[in-house]
Amino acid sequence: MASGDLTLSILGLLGEGPMHGYELKARIHRLSGHLRPVSDGALYPAITRLEKSGLVERHEEEGAGAARRQVLTLTDAGRAELLRRLREPADLDISDQTRFFGLLTFLSQLPRRADRAEVLRRRLAFLETPASFFYEEDRPLRAEEVPDPFHRGMLLIARATGDAEKRWLRETLAELES
Amino acid sequence: MASGDLTLSILGLLGEGPMHGYELKARIHRLSGHLRPVSDGALYPAITRLEKSGLVERHEEEGAGAARRQVLTLTDAGRAELLRRLREPADLDISDQTRFFGLLTFLSQLPRRADRAEVLRRRLAFLETPASFFYEEDRPLRAEEVPDPFHRGMLLIARATGDAEKRWLRETLAELES
DNA sequence: GCTAGCATGTAAACGGTTACATGATTAG
DNA sequence: CTAATCATGTAACCGTTTACATGCTAGC
Numbered sequence: 001m002a003s004g005d006l007t008l009s010i011l012g013l014l015g016e017g018p019m020h021g022y023e024l025k026a027r028i029h030r031l032s033g034h035l036r037p038v039s040d041g042a043l044y045p046a047i048t049r050l051e052k053s054g055l056v057e058r059h060e061e062e063g064a065g066a067a068r069r070q071v072l073t074l075t076d077a078g079r080a081e082l083l084r085r086l087r088e089p090a091d092l093d094i095s096d097q098t099r100f101f102g103l104l105t106f107l108s109q110l111p112r113r114a115d116r117a118e119v120l121r122r123r124l125a126f127l128e129t130p131a132s133f134f135y136e137e138d139r140p141l142r143a144e145e146v147p148d149p150f151h152r153g154m155l156l157i158a159r160a161t162g163d164a165e166k167r168w169l170r171e172t173l174a175e176l177e178s
Numbered sequence: 179m180a181s182g183d184l185t186l187s188i189l190g191l192l193g194e195g196p197m198h199g200y201e202l203k204a205r206i207h208r209l210s211g212h213l214r215p216v217s218d219g220a221l222y223p224a225i226t227r228l229e230k231s232g233l234v235e236r237h238e239e240e241g242a243g244a245a246r247r248q249v250l251t252l253t254d255a256g257r258a259e260l261l262r263r264l265r266e267p268a269d270l271d272i273s274d275q276t277r278f279f280g281l282l283t284f285l286s287q288l289p290r291r292a293d294r295a296e297v298l299r300r301r302l303a304f305l306e307t308p309a310s311f312f313y314e315e316d317r318p319l320r321a322e323e324v325p326d327p328f329h330r331g332m333l334l335i336a337r338a339t340g341d342a343e344k345r346w347l348r349e350t351l352a353e354l355e356s
Numbered sequence: 357g358c359t360a361g362c363a364t365g366t367a368a369a370c371g372g373t374t375a376c377a378t379g380a381t382t383a384g
Numbered sequence: 385c386t387a388a389t390c391a392t393g394t395a396a397c398c399g400t401t402t403a404c405a406t407g408c409t410a411g412c
Contacts, residue, residue: 006372022391030313035274042372044393049371067380067391096213098276104328105311116328133283135208149353150282150294153346160342165335172331184399200363220400222365227399245363245408 005102006038006046011074011082012106014056020069021047031105035098047072055081086110086119094122097161117176124169127162183280184216184224189252189260190284192234198247199225209283213276225250233259264288264297272300275339295354302347305340 009028013019019027021043028038047070050056055078061069074082086107093099100123110116132140133154143155187206191197197205199221206216225248228234233256239247252260264285271277278301288294310318311332321333 020391021393025391031311034309036270039373040391040393041374041395045371048393067378069391092214096276098274101311101332104332107328108326131212133209133279148286149350150285153350154279154282156346157339157343161335161339164338164342168331168334172327175327198363199365203363217401218363218365219367219402223399226365245406247363 008085008102014074015082015109018071018073020071087115094126120169120173127166186263186280192252193260193287196249196251198249265293272304298347298351305344
């Protein structure tokens with residue numbers, strides 16, 4: 001889990017309703033766990049940090065299976081922070097696909113349609129900027145121009161990915177703006 | 179730059195020839211810098227670690243522009259470590275696209291064709307395993323089944339990406355095996 | 357005289373990984 | 385009775401981010 005992602009995931013999931021740490025762990029695991037499992041050593045300290053900064057509240061409850069549960073609820077400040085992170089994502093959240101997907105997972109929680117559209121517009125603008133992994137004197141090289149077969153693959157895949165995503169972004173923006 | 183990536187990038191670039199830290203920084207920046215710029219505070223300590231573990235050697239040289247340069251060269255142990263990382267990548271390097279691209283960037287340096295093919299085969303096997311970001315009782319959901327428009331986008335994009343990559347992997351494997 | 361680029365470094369704060377630790381309940 | 389699942393936590397280690405620090409040369 002890339003830095004910062006975990007906090008957004010916790011806030012985003014709690015934005016859908018209160019739950020305890022163990023359930024957060026299971027939900028995060030389903031969302032992105034095949035890539036990078038959440039460890040207890042990351043999750044529980046992250047919850048403690050959120051509690052200390054007043055974004056999350058704890059209420060002890062009897063465990064369904066066994067032990068006592070710490071049911072977590074977003075405070076008003078926590079919800080405000082979640083919406084702020086969704087409305088004004090960092091550049092890195094826009095440029096890195098994994099992180100952008102983290103945003104998309106919870107974007108429906110942004111109440112204003114115009115705010116949701118603006119996030120998609122930023123991603124589209126990023127994808128429309130010419131870029132490559134390889135350059136010749138600052139000119140981005142296209143797949144056809146690189147001799148290394150694996151480099152060519154990277155560019156072919158990146159192009160297909162970018163095209164698919166741009167198509168979806170344009171369609172979805174058209175719907176949001178209608 | 180996700181953890182571990184930086185070390186591979188340094189080893190991989192030095193595998194193409196000796197260079198000093200500042201040039202490494204510029205080359206890494208072109209490869210992935212639009213996503214996550216390399217900071218000096220990550221790069222120079224990483225070089226020091228590689229030197230201490232005997233994977234890299236330093237030779238001082240006069241700087242072309244100004245200051246003295248520390249030209250870095252891979253040792254035999256360093257080249258062995260680079261090849262080991264390319265030949266036997268961690269699961270995370272196979273499952274995360276960003277990390278897999280890090281592998282592809284340097285994969286041509288693997289001398290044995292069979293080893294290069296094996297890395298592609300592992301990635302293909304991962305992509306052929308059914309997976310989703312969303313589940314209903316452990317069954318991965320398809321784009322058509324999820325109501326949230328942003329979740330649907332994630333699945334549509336992931337499918338297009340996966341299809342393009344699988345096509346390229348199969349073609350390239352066929353060439354490598356002929 | 358100043359700014360941009362070349363070139364290398366250190367230190368504090370932060371967060372993640374891995375391993376360790378505990379304890380209760382349920383199903384085989 | 386014992387393994388799996390539920391449930392939460394701590395501590396050492398490691399690497400990254402951010403900020404700070406230095407100093408030289410070339411062009412305006």
